[in-house]
Amino acid sequence: MKWQDSSHQTCSVARATSIFGDKWTLLVLRLLFVRVYKFSDIQQTLGITKHRLTDRLNRLIEEGVVFKHLYDEKYKRYDYRLTEKGTDLYAVMIVIGQWGDKWLSDENGPPVEYVHKDCGHNAQPALTCSCCGEKLTPHNLALSMGPGLKKKIDDGDISEQDKKLYANAFALKK
Amino acid sequence: MKWQDSSHQTCSVARATSIFGDKWTLLVLRLLFVRVYKFSDIQQTLGITKHRLTDRLNRLIEEGVVFKHLYDEKYKRYDYRLTEKGTDLYAVMIVIGQWGDKWLSDENGPPVEYVHKDCGHNAQPALTCSCCGEKLTPHNLALSMGPGLKKKIDDGDISEQDKKLYANAFALKK
Numbered sequence: 001m002k003w004q005d006s007s008h009q010t011c012s013v014a015r016a017t018s019i020f021g022d023k024w025t026l027l028v029l030r031l032l033f034v035r036v037y038k039f040s041d042i043q044q045t046l047g048i049t050k051h052r053l054t055d056r057l058n059r060l061i062e063e064g065v066v067f068k069h070l071y072d073e074k075y076k077r078y079d080y081r082l083t084e085k086g087t088d089l090y091a092v093m094i095v096i097g098q099w100g101d102k103w104l105s106d107e108n109g110p111p112v113e114y115v116h117k118d119c120g121h122n123a124q125p126a127l128t129c130s131c132c133g134e135k136l137t138p139h140n141l142a143l144s145m146g147p148g149l150k151k152k153i154d155d156g157d158i159s160e161q162d163k164k165l166y167a168n169a170f171a172l173k174k
Numbered sequence: 175m176k177w178q179d180s181s182h183q184t185c186s187v188a189r190a191t192s193i194f195g196d197k198w199t200l201l202v203l204r205l206l207f208v209r210v211y212k213f214s215d216i217q218q219t220l221g222i223t224k225h226r227l228t229d230r231l232n233r234l235i236e237e238g239v240v241f242k243h244l245y246d247e248k249y250k251r252y253d254y255r256l257t258e259k260g261t262d263l264y265a266v267m268i269v270i271g272q273w274g275d276k277w278l279s280d281e282n283g284p285p286v287e288y289v290h291k292d293c294g295h296n297a298q299p300a301l302t303c304s305c306c307g308e309k310l311t312p313h314n315l316a317l318s319m320g321p322g323l324k325k326k327i328d329d330g331d332i333s334e335q336d337k338k339l340y341a342n343a344f345a346l347k348k
Contacts (some may be wrong), residue, residue, distance in 0.1 A: 010285045012206045012274025019278075021197035028198050030187045034317075034343040045335050066279040089270040090312040091301045093187060099266060100186025101293060101320075103259050104193075109321035111184045112343065116276040117314045119306040127265045128302045130247070132293040140291045141299070143208075146275075148285035164206050169286065 010152060010162045019063050020089070025056050026047060026096070031087070032066065037079035060086070094125050102127055141170045184323060184336045193237050194263070198222060200228050200270070206240065206260070207267055211253035234260070268299050317343045 005019035020026055024046070043053050050136050060066035065086035070079045076161055080091075094114070101110035116123040127136045134140075149166060152158045181192035194200055198220070205216050217227050233253055234240035239260035242252045256263075268288070275284035290297040300308045308314075321338060326332045 007278075010269045011204070012278060012284060012286070014201060014274075014277040016270045017197050017200045021195075023191050023195035026191045026195045027188060030185070031339070033312075034339060035221060036339065036342050039182040042339070047335070050320035056310060082318060086198055088277065089273060090315070091310075092266070092273060094310070095265040095269050096190045097186045099263060100188075102261065104186060104189040105183075105322055108325040111320050112186070112317045112321040112340075113320045113328075115316045115318050116193070116303040116305060116308070116310065117282035117316055119303060119307055121303075121305040122318070123306075123310075124304040125301050125310050126304045128307070129290040129293060129295075129300050130298040130300045131290060132336075133307060134290070134292055134303070136265075136268070136290065136297075136299050137267070138207075138261050140287045141264075141268070142291050143279050143286045144289050146285050146287045148279055149285040151263045151282040152285075161221070164215070165205070165208060165210065166286075167221055168210050 009097065010149060011165065015121065016099070019059070020092075022056070024052060025060065028053070028056050028060070029065075029082075030084070031088060032080060032082050034146060037069070037071075037081060039080065042080070065110065095127070098125065120137065184326060186210065193233070193239065193299060194266075196230070198226060202230050202234070203239075203256075203260070204267060205252060206256050207264065211243070211255065212239070216254070219255065234328060239263070242345065269301070272299065288322075319344065 007015055009015060024042055027046055030043060031045060035040055036045055037056075037151055039053065040048075043050060046053070057066060060080075061068065063085075066080050067083050069081040071079050074146060101112075105111070109119070113122050115121070116127055128134060129136055145166070149158075152162075181189055183189060194203060202216060202221055205219060206297075210219055213227065213231075215236060217224060220227070231240060234254075235242065237259075238257055240254050241257050243255040245251055245253050271286070275286075279285070285323055287296050287298055289295070303310055319340070323332075326336075
């Protein structure tokens with residue numbers, strides 16, 4: 001499989017990683033979330049080449065995750081901002097950061113903490129069930145067939161690889 | 175900055191992406207989560223070379239995310255399983271998948287749905303505040319200084335780049 005092919009796969013994780021499953025892209029997104037918007041600032045903070053940064057930003061613009069934002073009308077200067085689609089990656093950033101906090105921090109503890117502005121408390125963001133509010137774990141969460149996959153199976157439009165993948169993920173009927 | 179250098183950065187996202195900020199690694203992890211454990215099955219499902227898969231698995235083993243598991247004592251056969259540290263990446267997989275479901279699905283809808291086994295309902299996993307239970311959004315969540323960063327600042331052990339980064343993320347005092 002060529003890398004780009006994963007954007008056409010059935011699996012949402014595979015499709016998503018075709019956009020940001022790249023080390024530099026994740027770091028660029030992280031900077032946009034903390035309001036480092038200018039090309040030169042992003043470049044300096046990451047210490048990467050202009051060419052590489054341009055490449056990553058262009059890909060994010062193509063995918064509708066980032067847009068060029070005119071911040072200086074007079075001199076026609078642009079910076080880079082997250083679109084709604086990009087901003088919606090905040091949960092991805094948070095859980096990646098939390099995992100890093102927990103497993104990769106040194107003995108001094110995590111670099112940052114989270115504050116929920118509405119209740120005013122330091123909080124650990126937690127993944128919970130939208131139905132009952134209980135905390136989700138790898139052990140109490142299961143996958144079931146969604147409409148996208150059902151349509152593909154009905155149409156006979158599913159690869160052997162996908163069949164195997166989803167047969168493992170849940171008891172997929174033949 | 176060389177890529178590997180991000181494992182030594184202050185930011186937990188940067189540290190974490192030094193491990194799994196790689197397209198193939200994310201796809202390998204996804205398969206381990208849906209119980210595709212054998213080297214040949216992983217290789218076949220992804221359609222990647224043995225060399226590339228060996229490289230990614232070895233890196234995950236080095237980082238303590240994956241371990242080799244003896245499943246056939248007689249023939250000394252091993253497969254690959256997630257450690258506790260690896261299993262703890264489930265939230266990362268879920269939110270990446272959800273983002274893909276929302277933004278990258280075609281008109282037929284998402285391929286899979288989530289079931290919370292404890293309450294028995296289809297559920298949208300949601301990131302909520304551990305303190306008050308409210309849903310977290312990019313707009314109601316802020317970052318504050320954690321003990322790891324505080325220690326670095328006290329020790330004068332913080333780069334100019336990190337200063338800028340965190341100054342943007344929150345009002346970092348000089």
